[in-house]
Amino acid sequence: TGVVVEVTCKEGTKKVKAYGKTKINGKYSITVKGFNYKKYGGKACKAKLHAAPKGSSCSIPTELHWGKKGASLKVKSKTKYEVVLSAKSFAYASKTPYKECIESSINHYKSCFSFNNIIKEGCKSRK
Template sequence: MSHGKKHLKGAVVEVTCKAGDKKIVSYGTTKINGKFSITVEGFEYRKYGAKACKAKLHNAPKDSKCRIPTNLHWGIKGANLKVKSKNNYEVVLYAKPFAYGSKTPYAEYKNLKPTPAPYYYKSPPPPSPTYVYKSPPPPTPTYVYKSPPPPAYYYKSPPPPTKSPPPHYYYESPPPPSLKPTPV
């Protein structure tokens, strides 16, 4: 990457969205901050989504020394767009920055030396924790089967006798005395 990055105002960016068999192509121009905003008319986002769209460099600004397109972040081949925000009315997609290069470096950058890599302090590893003896867990008790207690016994006496009606009484009279003596 170069040390001198300047935003290019006036660079033309192309956005192509595939909607089934047809392609919808829209163009936009970068602002002073290098950003662009393009409305893609007729593209059904809900049907095709962000994956159907790509953005790429189209033309460098006319008055710029940086006219050589680079493939930084797929600027030449076309970068996939990602959703930045969306609501019921609009969907905002974005791509990473693209870049144009120049054949010769700018005069202001000719004598620049590369900046040294930043120094990262490496702290020593933390001390290891002090050892604490942990006794083994007590043995698990052996399992002894305990049968459930027998069900409680309740004595049920028979119901008291019901009074039955007195039996019918039939009188049987003795035979009448016989008048004849019985032979013995």
């Protein structure tokens, strides 16, 4: 099963929440029912990590692109029938680094799941 993403939109003091799961390619689509977009706009909404996949060793939410606290959403497309908002990729990490990460001398970003773009397994190195 995929990662669960939470979208929260504020209407004054009221919060409208919606949840969705990532697909195999890491993308997700969440419909926020009952939110007045015309009145409050996309800036009133944030997306964040809600739950890691069941049974995954990668269960620690990271701060990548504000995935832990909530990322502001940007308008991707807009028609008179639909508004599509988007966020950058989020990621979960494992409690302990993978063996390949420990053996290398390069600085690491240890991410099991990166979604909204594609799912990535293992260790991604950064110089």
